[in-house]
Amino acid sequence: MAALADHPDTPLFFGRLDRDDVDDLPLTIHVGRRHVHDENSRALVIDWRAPVSRAFYQARPSDPMSVRRRRRFGFHGGDLTAYEDEPLDQGAPLQESRILTEEIERPRTGPMRDIVATIQPDQDEIVRADLGQTVCVQGAPGTGKTAVGLHRAAYLLFTHREKLSRSGVMIVGPNRAFLSYISSVLPALGEVKVDQTTVAGILGDHSAREDTAVAAIKGDARMAPVLHRALWMHISKPEEGLLITRGVNRFRVPDHEVREMVASLRGTTRYGPGRAALAQRLAHAVLVRMEQRGESPDDRVQDAVARSKPVKQLVDQVWPRVSPQQVLFRLLSDGEFLARAAKGDLAPEERETLLWPKPPRSWKSAKWSAADAALLDELADLIERTPIIGHVVVDEAQDLSAMQLRALGRRCRTNSATVLGDLAQGTTPWSARSWEEVLRHLGFTEGAVTELTLGFRVPREVLDFAARLLSSVAPTLAAPRSLRPGAGSLSVRRTADxxxxxxxxxxxxxGHEGSIGVIAADGSATTVVNTLTAEGVAHDLLGPDSSPEQRISVVPASLAKGMEYDHVVVVEPADIVEAEARGLARLYVVLTRAVTSLTVVHTRDLPAQLA
Structure with a gap:
């Protein structure tokens, strides 16, 4: 009971399994969000993530998994309101669960809820995938891919508690508004020590305005070898050797030997450790000469030589200390340097596009863009190794550039990640065209791609309407299906006012229960706000970092991804399409945010695909 004190309305359990006598476990097991035991440590409720609880999600008449009967409980505000039994040992097909349907369709207010009581078998397979396996989920709207990713994180923390408590789990979402929306899920499952952030939160919140064409080149994977060469081009050929004076003795390391040391280290280590290794090798060469003269220097002498002024001066001359900002500043402001670093990876016109028209005075005064952030991170990893995270969950991964994906891949070199998204909802100019491409940029040679096409949240009438856009935005994807008919859930209204x-x-x-989202093109959101304000309609304007408090939210189309509302009003679809290059994909996102009803109001013609 104490484990659920922070969620007083959360029931102790939502299911029960009546089992055959096949092991030492109790014949009757209650399944809940947390493990609950009495004062004698006797288990009263088994955590949904425990191995024995798997049967609650996977058992069926053809494979009852030693379960005779599964019972589902319905709750409202913490009070038990209903229960229903599913016999699994009689071979009869299962009937549709009314409790399951009502829970899925229950109006939503506030942030996203957990789905532990309604996880479906195909979702459960993803949730319980092994820690060492990277899982990529292509999920149509309403299929629960985000919830599946969050529940997998909770499952892995339960199953591999000791390992992941040291290395950590990170959730990466598209924006702060999305993170606010999902923020309650993991704590409700007992997992509070999970870092939830955005790509900007990881790489640095750089927000200098930049042309899309420039950002597209910077986000291309071809920038990786360009940056690698740009960094290592800072190493120069030694023109003179090393001379160390200790007392009356002088020790000399000739220039050709210094060149050999630099050549042997270059490209075999990261830039930062290479500097330190060069100093130690120079010091070791001096110690060899000391020993040849009959001295007996120890490690302390070598460290002292490595820190000596002559060694530091030579290392700074040959292998200078540089920061990611210094390297990128030189690359974007020096055309000759960029040409040498790019070699054949970038065309001349691309190099010209990358160069700053008016470079800042120095790297210290440079204003960096979001695309620059990924380049700076790449350089930082070439200089010093990026720390590794035990497991990373990446949502809306289809919208990340190759360089952003590389940045995330560096943080999960254990090949343990959950990659979530929908290729049809790709709205950036660099959106991925295949999940194999995404996995390659992440650096994962192996990864299971699973497609979820069966929706539980978006009504069928709404989903079918939005799916008319798929032939234009993602023709290779299977059309999504919905379990909910949703008759009367769609209304399209042309108007002069x-x-x-x-x-x-x-x-x-x-007039109906649930949350309301009014979605318009970004440039029209203020007009919608003014219209509602003039009529005294209480509402919030969703911002990148905001957490709505009112029942009605005005949502700029660019922030709609990942959000869900019981009732959605979409204002002027043509404006949404025209606002960006991948406007049809953005409209597909917008139309699939409704879980009860969708109303489209417009004065202009709808896109031809929806006509």
Missing amino acids: LPQALLTAVRQAV
């Missing part, structure tokens, strides 16, 4: 049609749609939604 858009503000009045918007107000009518919002007021109709207010």
Whole structure:
């Protein structure tokens, strides 16, 4: 009971298994969000992640998994309201669960909820995949891919507690608004020590404005070898040797020997450790000469020589200390240096595009963009090794550039990751066209790609309407299906008075239970806010870092990804499409945010695919 004190409305259990006498475990097991025991340490409720609980999600008449009966419990506000039994040992097909359906369709208010009571068999297989396996989930809207990723993180923390408590688990989302929306899921499952962040949170929140064409080149994987060469081009050929004076003795290391040391280290280590290794090798060469003269120097003498002024001066001259910012500044401001670093990886016109028209005075005054952040991180890893995280969950991965994916891959070199997304919802100019491409950029040679096409949240009528766009945005993907017919859930209204049609749609939604999202093109969000404010309709404007408090949220289209609302009002689809290069994909995202009803209001023609 104490384990659930922070969630007073959360029931102790949601299921029960009546089992055959096949092992030493109890014949009746209750399954819940946390493990609960009495004062004698006798288990009362088994954690949903325990191996024995798997049967609650996977057992079926054809494979009952030693379970005679599965019981589901329905709760409302912490009170038991219903239960239903599913016999598994009689061979009869299972009937549709009313409790399961009601839980899936329950109106949502506030942040995202956990789905432990409704996990489906195909979702459970993903959740319980082994820690050493990278799982990539292509999930259509409403299939629960985000929830599956979060529950996999909770499952791995339960199963590999000791290992992951040292190396950590990280959730990477598309923006802060999304993280706020999912923030309650893991704590509700008892996992509070999980870092939830964005790519900007990892790489640095650099926000200098930049042309899309420039960002696209910077995000290309071809930048990796360019950056590698740019860094190592800072090493120069030694022109003179080393002279060390200790007392009355002088010890000399000739220039050709110094060149051999530099050549042997170059490219075989990271840049930073290479500097330190060069100093130690120079010091060791001096110690050899000391020994040849009959001295007996020890390690302390070698360290003292390595820190001596002559050695430091030679190392700084040959192998200078540089920062990622210094290297990138030189690359983007010096055309000759960029040409030498690029070799044949970048075309002349691409190099010209990359160069700053008016370079800052120095790297210290440079303003970096979001695309620069991934380049700086790549350089930082070439200089010093990036720390590794035990498991990384990446959501909306299809929208990340190759260089951003490389940055995340460096943090999970254990090949343990959960990669989530939907190729049809790719809205950036560099959006991935295949998951194999994403896995390659992450650095994973092996990864199981699983496709979830059966939706549980978005009504079928709404999903079918949005799926008309798939032939244009992702023709290779299978059309998603929904378990919920949703008759009457879709309304498309053409009007001559858009503000009045918007107000009518919002007021109709207010008459029903649940959250309401009013989604418009980014440039039109302020107009929507003004319309609602003028009529005294309480609402929030969703921002990149905001956490809505009102029932009604005005949502700029660029922030809609990953969000869900019971009722969605979409304002002027044509404006959303025209606002960006991949506008049809953005519209597909927007149309699939509704879990109960979707109302589209417009004065302009709908895109041809929706007509």
